[in-house]
Amino acid sequence: MGMKKIIRIWDLPIRLFHWLLVACIIGSVITVNIGGNAMQWHAYCGYSILTLLIFRVLWGFLGSTHARFSHFIPNRVRLLNYLQGKSPKVLGHNPLGALSVLALLASLLFQAVTGLFADDEIAFQGPLVKYVSESIAGIFSELHEANAGVIYTLIGLHLAAIFYYQKIKGENLVKPMLVGDKEIDPSEEANYAPADLGQASQDGGLQRGLALLLLSLIAVGVGYLITSS
Ligand code: HEM
Ligand code: HEM
Numbered sequence: 001m002g003m004k005k006i007i008r009i010w011d012l013p014i015r016l017f018h019w020l021l022v023a024c025i026i027g028s029v030i031t032v033n034i035g036g037n038a039m040q041w042h043a044y045c046g047y048s049i050l051t052l053l054i055f056r057v058l059w060g061f062l063g064s065t066h067a068r069f070s071h072f073i074p075n076r077v078r079l080l081n082y083l084q085g086k087s088p089k090v091l092g093h094n095p096l097g098a099l100s101v102l103a104l105l106a107s108l109l110f111q112a113v114t115g116l117f118a119d120d121e122i123a124f125q126g127p128l129v130k131y132v133s134e135s136i137a138g139i140f141s142e143l144h145e146a147n148a149g150v151i152y153t154l155i156g157l158h159l160a161a162i163f164y165y166q167k168i169k170g171e172n173l174v175k176p177m178l179v180g181d182k183e184i185d186p187s188e189e190a191n192y193a194p195a196d197l198g199q200a201s202q203d204g205g206l207q208r209g210l211a212l213l214l215l216s217l218i219a220v221g222v223g224y225l226i227t228s229s
Contacts, residue, residue: 013211064201066092
């Protein structure tokens with residue numbers, strides 16, 4: 001009977017990024033289905049998503065341990081070992097989960113950027129449409145439409161994976177994404193690589209302040225991009 005180890009995995013910036021992203025995606029899908037005047041709100045959701053994604057990419061370099069790309073992007077060997085069930089449990093994104101994270105981030109970034117050049121051929125145009133010809137805008141609109149299907153598929157897989165971990169592997173991934181911490185029972189410690197257990201994410205005032213500053217600068221930049229044109 002020892003004490004449970006409580007380890008910070010997801011810093012507050014990552015958690016806020018995740019749940020704001022979810023809210024904005026729901027908002028963008030609802031508004032695009034309403035159409036008409038709601039397209040303006042589709043665009044606002046899209047700009048917010050773009051801002052969040054740029055933040056996430058930078059946080060992948062400047063953020064805390066488990067937020068860093070260098071920490072979770074797997075090489076071929078690690079991925080193969082994981083797929084063959086030969087690797088220890090990991091605290092942050094596992095090698096396969098890491099690939100789905102990258103696919104989600106890339107496809108969402110692509111969606112937000114193509115949206116800026118898209119035209120619904122009724123009343124709403126992305127703010128950068130004026131820089132491209134009508135036929136190019138048509139191509140961007142079609143890419144935007146087709147990629148929405150890719151995103152829905154990836155979100156479906158994401159939710160299925162989380163459900164699988166909960167029901168089959170008995171591991172709750174959602175709680176750490178809400179509160180930040182993983183609780184490791186002493187009896188489970190042997191399932192992890194010892195080095196991994198020593199690596200908590202820094203999540204103090206310094207990190208949070210830096211994240212807020214970054215997010216603000218990015219928001220100003222995105223605001224400038226969409227209004228100055
Ligand atoms: C619009 C739908 C969603 C999108 C686009 C999305 C996207 C993402 C992304 C990009 C990450 C990686 C986090 C990072 O390192 O930046 C992530 C992780 C995660 N998401 Fe979502 N998410 C969605 C919905 C949900 C929902 C509804 C839940 C809970 C039921 C959830 C639970 C999680 C969890 C637990 C992780 C961490 C997985 C791990 O431990 O490796 N997500 N999600
Ligand atoms: C990642 C963020 C975004 C998501 C998830 C998203 C999603 C969608 C979806 C699902 C559609 C409907 C496609 C269809 O079936 O016709 C759509 C259409 C559209 N979106 Fe977005 N969008 C995003 C960002 C943006 C942005 C930033 C803008 C521009 C400000 C934008 C402008 C448009 C326009 C103009 C259409 C109509 C295109 C057409 O009718 O062909 N979107 N979006």
